[in-house]
Amino acid sequence: MIFPVIYGILSFKKVPMTWILFFINLVVFLVGWNQGLKTEKSLTKMYAQESYLRVQGLYYGQFIQNSLSIYPQYYQKLVSDSKEGKLSSLSNLGALAFRDQRFVESINKFSFSGDPVEIEWWKKKFVQISDLQSVNVSHVLGLSSDSYSIFHWVTYQFTHSGFMHFFGNMIFLLVFGSALEMSLGGLFLLLTYLLSGMVGAGLFLLLSGLSAVPLVGASGSISGIIALCCLLYFKKNIRYMYFLFIPRKEYLGYIYLPAGLALIIWLAGDLAGYLGNINELGGIAHTAHIGGSLCGAILFGIIKTLKTRYNPVI
């Protein structure tokens, strides 16, 4: 395991903008966590309700059949499997339905055929879930197919879905943000952060498409910061920390390798993630990472073209 450290985490006096960005993220995370605790439990419970998912899968299947051509082939296979009595396919369809904004919007318009009592019950449950989601910070501040105003394009960059998500992003922000702020200044860091986040979201919208499940996280913005920082010092050796899972001191320590290596590994991982995972299932927004990195590269290009002076701290 290898991790770029550069200077480690610098003080507020040296890198104030990095810390301001960190604290904004922290405040949003804490507020969201407090609210999320209330709704998350009931939401998770409802998502996992097998009987509900089966019913939803049944009617989602009807919806898919109505416009079969726009859905991937495995959706069609799921529908045909569910018709042949495969109850797990019904549940899977029911779970996928949550992500389909077209379906979510059409619930009250589409004429579903079947048991009227069941349809009414399912719709009521769906409204309950929507109500719970509406108070969840991820849904309020995140970028989703039903909330994509300019406000959301900014706020999603400061919202995180869980502790590990927050922790991972913030470590990278503090390490690379500090290096970039010392080189280009706080305002440029802020600009990179916001622009990268927006480009990341834009690429995500283009390649993966927004779904009813919101896009959250600072990873797009941080990808831009990492890309810019690594491109600025591409050939220069920066400090990496390594740990080789062997509990002896000679297998844990620092190593100096080119900064470009971090960018290559980061991008290769994201590209592989984008190509190797199904977009409809969600998870890590690799395309947003790639978009953020792309923005970092563009900013690097601008710096080089304008021959902007920067403080070569590495």
Place this chain on the structure above:
Amino acid sequence: MVIEDYRFPSKEENPINNYHPRLANPLDRLAAVIVDVFIIIFPVASLFMAHFHKLASQYLIMEDLVSFGFYMFLSGLICVFTYLLYTTICTYYWGGSLGKLIFKLKVSSLWKGSRLGFWKIFIREFFKVVGLLGLGLPYISVFTNSHRRTYYDRISETLVLSQHQSRNVSFPHLREKVFFNGLFFAALFMIISIVSVNIYLNYLELKKPVRSLSFYGEAGALCEDVSTFYNELSAKDQKDNSRMDAANSLYLDNLISKDCFQKEILFQTRHGQIDSSYYLGKMLLNSKKEKIVQEYQNKICKNWKKNENLNKNTVAFEEENSLEKETCFMAQFWSLWRSRNWEKLEEWGESLSKNPLKIYSISILIKYNLELGNFDEALSLIEKLPVNEFYKSSIAAYYLKAHWEAGKIREVNFSKKYLAEDLLEEPIEANLSSWMCEQKTWKNCNQFKEEKCLENIEISTFNQKENEVLSLRAIACQIPQPKLLFNKGIRSYNKLRDLFALHKETNTDSDVHLKNNFSKLWAYFNNSQNPYYLRVEAERLYVRTVRVREDLDKYYIFWSMNYPTLNWKRNGFLLFQRYNELNLTQKSLEVGMRLKSYSKSLKEITRGNRTYLSKSSKDYDYHQLTNENKEPEARSPASVSISFGKSSASPELDNSTSISTNIPSESGFDKIVNEFKVEKQLKTNNSSKRDLK
């Protein structure tokens, strides 16, 4: 591995300096592999295999495990191929992969001065990967070989040397060799043991008999068990019961799984076959959701909505559209049952058809009658159930339970189609017992632990007298009790328990509450209209808590006339204790003698009462009493009541006279006795089916 090199170049020919061997540290070699995997393989190979990984994920969602496995295997193959390519090229040109170069390790030929060929390196790396199939155990050879050569080093005639001045190691010490050889064999033994145990457990699992319940993995849009059941029905039953009705019946009797039942319902939904039976199915499936049950009930009975008060006067099965009406009626009945509305339920029970057409109606009515204690009626209904592979276990259970509860377990007719012939067939026996063991709802079955259930239900022991009752009781107890019936029992029990608690609180005889409670209890068990178990519990609590002589005597007459009820002996023993507590030795001995003479097996009574009897008989002429009060020959309640009506010369009347003469001072007692006589006479004349046994 643990075998030493048999072919190793001489000192002059090999590249090892024997004074400073500088062999690679095994931990460095491991670290080098970790670096290679994490830095080089992880991002590169993951890019190459991304497409196949995506396909594999899609097949996983579709639960096509064969395709999923194939694409995962392909992804793995790409990963291995990338690794082989990378390490072979790096070693060929630079003497080691990037990881090895970082730790200053070099793969060299075993022969001094010769260069390693491309294919030799490829074979080396290939066999390195093969070692993963042995869960990494073969890699232990790096610690045990004299020159720290792994099995793949020996195959490809190579040696890994370290160029790091301070990190290289020497030849392994004997202790190190012994330790790692031991570790190797211990790990091998552990793996073999785990694999063997797993194989054995799987073998046992395969040997288990096939269960009658259908399970989730079943293929097809419809439940196979319902299809089989429906096809086996007679033409008449098929006419009266739709496929959905059949599914409802099987689900109500726990004969199909919930998933199987849901499949049937989903099929109906998709094909738009939404009728009253379908709604009943949905109602059963959503039985825990009050509002939904109510809505489905309204749907089922929408044609009869005009009759707001759907009751016995407005519904008759024999009318037009009787099948649909029956569904409506049974749905409402089931709903009442579910909501524990027993007063209304018993009202409805009166108006239930004596000739139901649907299988689930028959089944519900059987359970209802069993609960009320109408065992004869239950037995007549049992005969109407279709005897086929699916239902015979249920029928057998109902049949046995009815006999058991009626105290006629020895009258079981083993020539019945669903008992004798079929139960002797091994698979059926296994199905029946395993199915019965799964039912744990019957409250009296706590003593039958699950693991002992199979032992108790040894069908082969039916013919042996000693085990017969035990086996039958186990079966009778294991009947699937609908929760509603079970809840009813609990409800009655709780009600009575509350009364019991009230008795405990009020210790003074003069307390008004106490008297009220006694009269309440008396009414509970003396009223044949009350549910069977309520009566049993009330009787038990009455005799447990009563402390007033007047009430005791009143109960004594009741008890002596109601032989043999289910808990007759137990209540008699309690009565005996109560008399003893009041120092009414004569009365207690009378009870004791009755118990002794009525009981076929004297052991239980004599063992339990020995102390009381020996204590009481000190100041009483025991033999005189036995001679004077001879027990009657006829013991059935009917014969008792008839003899009351005949004359005072009958032995029963003599007996009861002797009771009354023993308590001449009790005012109003004669009146009570007369009331009893009249009541009993009325009961026998009425020939009520709910009479106590």
